[in-house]
Amino acid sequence: MGSIPTESLFSELSDIPLDSHYALKEEFSADPAPKKVILGSGIYRDGNGMPWVLPTVKEAEDIVDNIGDPGRYDYLQIAGSAAFYTAARDLLFGRVDTKVESIVSVQAVSGTGANSLGARFLSESLKPSAVWLSNPSWVNHANIWSLVGVEVKYYPYWDAEKRLLDFENMIKTLESHTKPGDVIVLHGCAHNPTGVDPTKDQWKTIADVCQRRGLFPFFDNAYQGFASGDLDEDAWALRHFAGRENMELAAAQSFSKNMGLYGERVGALHILTASPDAASKVKGHVLRIQRGQVSQPPRRGATLATTILTNGKLFQKWLLDLREMSSRIKDMRKALHDELVALGTPGDWGHILTQIGMFSYTGLSPAQVEHLRSEGHVYILASGRISVPGLNPGNVKYVAAAIDKAVRGGLA
Ligand SMILES: Cc1ncc(COP(=O)(O)O)c(C=O)c1O
CATH class of the missing domain: 3.40.640.10 (Type I PLP-dependent aspartate aminotransferase-like (Major domain))
Known part of the structure; x- marks a missing residue:
């Protein structure tokens, strides 16, 4: 009978830190603050901060489910x-x-x-x-x-x-x-x-x-x-x-x-x-x-x-869904930019408007990002990247105020 190993064959493995996106989510979930915002992962949210099933996808689900293809699990x-x-x-x-x-x-x-x-x-x-x-x-x-x-x-x-x-x-x-x-x-x-x-x-x-x-x-x-x-x-x-x-x-x-x-x-x-x-x-x-x-x-x-x-009709409707998502993101870029300008936050924020897509690289320093998290309960990646669709009319003023404080805090 072989002997039972007392130490794992894996004990020499190095420790791998959790992926930064998932670590951010864990920190966010553990934060008991009543008002907090996460702008981490690249995932679209609607104007209420909720997941959005595209209306076109719902229609496609109905079509696929109605067909009930017997081979659908093959x-x-x-x-x-x-x-x-x-x-x-x-x-x-x-x-x-x-x-x-x-x-x-x-x-x-x-x-x-x-x-x-x-x-x-x-x-x-x-x-x-x-x-x-x-x-x-x-x-x-x-x-x-x-x-x-x-x-x-x-x-x-x-x-x-x-x-x-x-x-x-x-x-x-x-x-x-x-x-x-x-x-x-x-x-x-x-x-x-x-x-x-x-x-x-x-x-x-x-x-x-x-x-x-x-x-x-x-x-x-x-x-x-x-x-x-x-x-x-x-x-x-x-x-x-x-x-x-x-x-x-x-x-x-x-x-x-x-x-x-x-x-x-x-x-x-x-x-x-x-x-x-x-x-x-x-x-x-x-x-x-x-x-x-x-x-x-x-x-x-x-x-x-x-x-x-x-499906020609569905494809045309999808184009509208795409426009809705990209327009809402552009609106949120403008809302954040305008709030920062209205607050007189030191710096030039024009890049938030000219950048495109899911993300904005704000240019905030790691110390400012840390201030955002600890004082404002706003969670963004250490690189200063924010996921713009995480912004909505209900939280954009709050986020801008937190950025304003972090920047004015004299943190480089
Ligand atoms: C540049 C880029 N490539 C690939 C992906 C992969 O996404 P998925 O595997 O969900 O298609 C992402 C997701 O954030 C991305 O930003």
Whole structure:
């Protein structure tokens, strides 16, 4: 009989702190203050601070439930639902009839799963010396790429002093420090966490650099339609890259935000290759990885999304839902900005208005963020990022007053 181990085989593992978003939620829940506000996670809330099931999604639920497909709990294919991933591809790429045979599309476990599947495939096939992320980027990008053993490097993105895109240094770094075959992760629109996107001219320059340096662009598209309210405008950058001669790229796509299907995990990975022959090889490898990781992606959310994307009337109504969400966010940016100006809060707050999408990078320092939390019971990420849809007419004055106090507190 073997002896019973007295010490765990895992006792040497290092302690991993809880992800910053979840740690913030825990602190918020534990705060007994009667008035408190959390502006942490990237999740849409309505004007009353409540989750919002899109009216279009409710209609899609009724349609799907009425059909009562007897196969609704069957497995999907390894690639997922073809109806879903082709409709998703057309939404993202627009009309690409000439290249369609060269695009590999597979359903993924939302945007995170698409990033992760793409990272695994690109790490194996391109063997990049590094992946280049914007500094800062969505916190999970570095985690995802570290998990596949690729060195993570950063290109400058945010000019903290001017609260703008640091375009000049971004380009300088990409021109001088990257190696051919490296992957560059680009946010298709509504950059997380800064809310600052390149202009169209700047995107063209980034595409030039990618082609000149032999970088492989990996677009992360988590906010199409959610950012500006216009699906085509928010896909402009990706479509510009995809429309170039000799451009191969990958794109992760999520329907968490633009359809409010967060927990359903609806997304897709698309890889634009140089030829149908290359696409067929890529598909085989992507499916091999998908088989090992999730086997088949989940069905119900994809069925709801397909219903919206392929039913003309529902699609038109979805455009209104997108406009409602993006307009409410813009209204809240203006409300917060105007409150700070009315209070005479020291500093320039114009960047809150010009940033786009779910987040605003306020420029508040870690000490000011801590003051907000301990004195104002307003919880935001240490980086100073706020999730704008967490603001509503009932709390925006309160949040502005708390920011005012933190800034006036003489805290740098
Ligand atoms: C830039 C970016 N990529 C991907 C995601 C992934 O979201 P999901 O996995 O819910 O689609 C998010 C979510 O916040 C994001 O901001």
